[in-house]
Amino acid sequence: MIWMSILAGVTAGVLLGVFVTLEIPAVIARYVSIALLASFDTLIGGLKSYLKKEFDEWIFVSGFLANSLLAAFISYLGDRLGIELYLAVLLVFGMRIFQNLAELRHALILKLRRVKKNK
Amino acid sequence: MKIRWDIVILTFFITSLVVGFFLTVQLRVFGSKGALEALSMSDLTTLYNDLNTEVIELKAYVQELKIRANEYSSITGNRERLLKTMKEEIEMLRVISGAASVEGKGVEVTVFDDKNNLQSLDLIDLVNELRAAGAIAISVNNIRIIFNSSFLKTNQGFIIDGIAIGAPYTVSAIGDPETLYSSLTFPGGVAKSIDAIEGVSVSVVKKDSIFISSKKSAKSKN
Structure with a gap:
């Protein structure tokens, strides 16, 4: 069920993106990319906590918004100050994605194993 | 518990919709002009300076050609001067091609x-x-x-x-x-x-x- 909603969401989003011709200015595009990375991390993190039965929609949605906005803001700040802060954001969220994916995998395998046992 | 389930589905749906949407948009933005966006700051600076120099040189060349075009159009009435300019040009080309002696x-x-x-x-x-x-x-x-x-x-x-x-x-x-x-x-x-x-x-x-x-x-x- 949860997988279906994510699949449907991504599919709908891609279709929307293909048909709605939203032109992001090149100046902002960089920050949107970084925000995208952060939101991708939050999505995986949410899925993980859902499988671990720790999911809270408020934490999820607030994390989704705060992470992506903060990621974009930090990169913007870095560009303003002349230091490449976006690298820090890239590193942190890149690592978090792998971390979350690993935990997601663990949770998934444990869950599948339980289902098998119960049969 | 029924309501919570719906909210979970909804939040996941909406967030993945947002991710999918922006992913597509970004892919299109970077796909169309990706070559430059991917370059680092210093590469871009070099590129920018090179292009600037080229523009200045080309502008100077345009100016030069304009002057020559003006010369040609101003002397079309005067056949002798036209002939003289042509001869000078031929002489210059003969020097470059090696057909004329130079001192x-x-x-x-x-x-x-x-x-x-x-x-x-x-x-x-x-x-x-x-x-x-x-x-x-x-x-x-x-x-x-x-x-x-x-x-x-x-x-x-x-x-x-x-x-x-x-x-x-x-x-x-x-x-x-x-x-x-x-x-x-x-x-x-x-x-x-x-x-x-x-x-x-x-x-x-x-x-x-x-x-x-x-x-x-x-x-x-x-």
Whole structure:
């Protein structure tokens, strides 16, 4: 069920993106990319906590918004100050994605194993 | 518990919708002009400066061409002046192609090579450096070097355009003596690098008057 909603969401989003011709200015595009990375991390993190039965929609949605906005803001700040802060954001969220994916995998395998046992 | 389930589905749906949407948009943005976006700041700066220089040069060239176009249009009424300009242009082209003899200021490069260590590429480097520095006529041992001159290394020296020559080589070039001189003798320049070859020594002298004769073959074709 949860997988279906994510699949449907991504599919709908891609279709929307293909048909709605939203032109992001090149100046902002960089920050949107970084925000995208952060939101991708939050999505995986949410899925993980859902499988671990720790999911809270408020934490999820607030994390989704705060992470992506903060990621974009930090990169913007870095560009303003002349230091490449976006690298820090890239590193942190890149690592978090792998971390979350690993935990997601663990949770998934444990869950599948339980289902098998119960049969 | 039923309501919570719906909210979970909804939040996941909406967030993945947002991710999917922006992913597609971004892919399109970076797909269309990705080459430049992917470059680093310093690369972009270099690129920007290069393009700026090019623009300035091209603008100067446009200005030059405009002036020439004006000249042409202003003298169309005056046939004598038109003829004179044309003749000047022909004379200039004859100098460049080697069909005309040239006399003027320039530099004379003497290359001593007792052990026959000088390679044809070294000589070509020397000639090209002079040409790049603005030499309008170049000769090696009184053989006029033109656009299709050939250099062939032999046991006794070189064969240039079918004529055998031996050391020492005298390379004469007509042009601004100061520019030609400094283009060869700056640290790391061609004169220094050729001078570094074993058995080879180079001397560059500025001359007030050099005569470079025309190219026989070019003249006969003319």
